[in-house]
Amino acid sequence: xxxxxxxxxxxxxxxxxxxxxxxxxxxxxxxKMALNPFCEIAIEEAVKLKEAGKVEEIIAVTVGTxxxxxxxxxxxxxxxxxxxxxxxxxxxxPLGISKLLKAIVEKExxxxxxxxxxxIDGDNNQTGQMLGALLGYPQATFASEVNLEGDKAIVTRxxxxxxxxxxxxxPAIITTDLRLNEPRYASLPNIMKAKSKPLxxxxxxxxxxxxxxxxxxxxxxxxxxxxxGVMVETVDDLLDKLKNEAKVIS
Amino acid sequence: xxxxxxAEHNNQELxxxxxxxxxxxxxxxxxxxxxxxxxxxxAIAESAAKIEGVSKVILTDSLEYENxxxxxxxxxxxxxxxxxxxxxxxxxxxxxxVMPRVAALLDVCQxxxxxxxxxxxxxxxxxxxxxxxxxxxxxxxxxVITVRTTGFDPANAESGAAEIITLQEVNDAGISQFVxxxxxxxxxxxxxxxxxxxxxxxxxxxxxxxxxxxxxxxKLGAAIGASRAAVDSGxxxxxxxxxxxxxxxxxxxxxxxxxxxxIQHLAGMKDSxxxxxxxxxxxxxxxxxxxxxxxxxxFEAMPELESKI
Numbered sequence: 001x002x003x004x005x006x007x008x009x010x011x012x013x014x015x016x017x018x019x020x021x022x023x024x025x026x027x028x029x030x031x032k033m034a035l036n037p038f039c040e041i042a043i044e045e046a047v048k049l050k051e052a053g054k055v056e057e058i059i060a061v062t063v064g065t066x067x068x069x070x071x072x073x074x075x076x077x078x079x080x081x082x083x084x085x086x087x088x089x090x091x092x093x094p095l096g097i098s099k100l101l102k103a104i105v106e107k108e109x110x111x112x113x114x115x116x117x118x119x120i121d122g123d124n125n126q127t128g129q130m131l132g133a134l135l136g137y138p139q140a141t142f143a144s145e146v147n148l149e150g151d152k153a154i155v156t157r158x159x160x161x162x163x164x165x166x167x168x169x170x171p172a173i174i175t176t177d178l179r180l181n182e183p184r185y186a187s188l189p190n191i192m193k194a195k196s197k198p199l200x201x202x203x204x205x206x207x208x209x210x211x212x213x214x215x216x217x218x219x220x221x222x223x224x225x226x227x228x229g230v231m232v233e234t235v236d237d238l239l240d241k242l243k244n245e246a247k248v249i250s
Numbered sequence: 251x252x253x254x255x256x257a258e259h260n261n262q263e264l265x266x267x268x269x270x271x272x273x274x275x276x277x278x279x280x281x282x283x284x285x286x287x288x289x290x291x292x293a294i295a296e297s298a299a300k301i302e303g304v305s306k307v308i309l310t311d312s313l314e315y316e317n318x319x320x321x322x323x324x325x326x327x328x329x330x331x332x333x334x335x336x337x338x339x340x341x342x343x344x345x346x347x348v349m350p351r352v353a354a355l356l357d358v359c360q361x362x363x364x365x366x367x368x369x370x371x372x373x374x375x376x377x378x379x380x381x382x383x384x385x386x387x388x389x390x391x392x393x394v395i396t397v398r399t400t401g402f403d404p405a406n407a408e409s410g411a412a413e414i415i416t417l418q419e420v421n422d423a424g425i426s427q428f429v430x431x432x433x434x435x436x437x438x439x440x441x442x443x444x445x446x447x448x449x450x451x452x453x454x455x456x457x458x459x460x461x462x463x464x465x466x467x468x469k470l471g472a473a474i475g476a477s478r479a480a481v482d483s484g485x486x487x488x489x490x491x492x493x494x495x496x497x498x499x500x501x502x503x504x505x506x507x508x509x510x511x512x513i514q515h516l517a518g519m520k521d522s523x524x525x526x527x528x529x530x531x532x533x534x535x536x537x538x539x540x541x542x543x544x545x546x547x548x549f550e551a552m553p554e555l556e557s558k559i
Contacts, residue, residue: 129350138426229541
């Protein structure tokens with residue numbers, strides 16, 4: 001069995017980003033970049049399935065500039081067998097990315113595609129679902145547990161109010177939620193080994209897919225800031241304020 | 251032009267987030283239909299017909315839609331999409347699951363988690379965990395939108411009188427099956443619908459200590475939430491999580507207990523009307539957004555608060 005893991009290079013989650021001063025976008029100058037955290041969980045799940053003997057090959061793929069090779073090397077150090085960069089300088093949207101990934105799926109015919117549920121830059125939460133629709137594959141989004149049984153994946157999902165379990169026919173799409181697993185750190189020997197693993201670069205134009213953006217970002221601004229209020233000394237003071245000033249409790 | 255809102259329900263009750271989504275839709279278009287797709291759900295259609303501003307309810311009642319499987323529902327929505335310029339659903343786990351599939355089937359982009367409508371093609375939405383607000387314009391002929399419901403007031407749920415039409419349209423993609431659902435049973439209100447929320451963070455130290463919040467929640471009729479740190483530490487289930495990767499809430503009163511105030515958490519609750527922070531660390535960032543801050547050991551303050559409310 002073969003697993004495809006699409007990943008994304010994003011701003012490191014510890015960085016507090018700010019809009020550019022002219023509000024034309026997000027200021028990404030000299031900002032630390034990293035593998036999207038939900039993508040780390042996706043790679044980890046694929047590696048665990050391989051360690052359990054259920055998977056022969058893990059292919060990581062990303063869409064982006066040549067700088068994304070850095071994150072692909074990370075996936076190779078974490079346990080992917082080979083990697084593919086679909087190279088483009090165009091700022092791609094989830095729909096365009098899904099179309100490019102569809103072309104890769106048609107080439108590679110993976111049995112399972114595991115992705116992060118969202119990237120922490122655009123917070124779109126779309127690519128897995130869109131890829132599912134384009135391929136006609138079933139999906140189990142926001143997964144907290146994955147079991148493979150024959151040609152089906154039994155997946156427990158985090159839904160509002162609790163958990164839902166689905167059985168989906170492979171080939172299938174799974175998107176990862178936080179509690180699916182705890183990603184490992186890449187060991188130094190594995191980081192060294194990753195350097196010699198295959199990493200193919202395919203120009204996005206070669207895939208014959210229209211990735212023209214459908215959306216224009218007109219402005220990126222700071223959210224309205226909330227003013228700090230007052231400090232109270234005791235529980236009695238707090239209750240007094242809530243009853244008589246804010247009038248939110250009686 | 252007409253807008254279509256996808257009703258959020260569990261075949262037993264219409265979820266209140268539908269009302270906020272209706273308000274967002276009415277800002278785009280005054281002619282508004284609601285799709286109620288489910289099984290044995292005619293009562294939901296009757297509730298939806300009473301929402302102010304809705305002119306028509308489309309009821310599709312079939313077993314294939316019982317568990318809102320994305321594969322089946324997305325085909326249904328795309329088939330009836332011809333009449334609509336705007337298709338909206340709340341940003342719930344359901345909306346997030348289904349709507350990108352709809353957008354891809356229609357070959358349009360989705361505008362995720364819209365917090366404000368600027369014009370019929372321009373929207374505001376939070377990005378980077380709410381650190382920035384992007385104003386985006388969609389060039390697609392149809393707009394597929396998920397709605398950040400805390401950005402919109404609920405529509406009146408009792409004053410409408412829409413007609414209900416029944417649509418026989420069965421779509422079973424046959425590639426996914428529902429196995430089971432474990433929904434936490436609670437007498438407390440749901441997080442996204444509660445007027446008062448009390449949330450615990452890493453400072454709670456363990457899951458048992460959340461019982462300190464329960465008595466207060468019972469007295470205030472509050473829902474109980476948690477920070478991602480508390481969920482990651484295994485104190486409480488993930489569906490308690492308030493934050494950018496959890497639930498987005500905006501109650502009248504939000505009480506943060508032992509929560510430091512990571513941006514991730516603030517993104518999910520900073521639209522609350524009144525915020526109270528109780529933390530023993532006076533430098534905790536949560537105090538910068540709180541209307542009332544109390545520097546105290548929660549293990550002393552919580553029992554006192556419960557006894558005095």
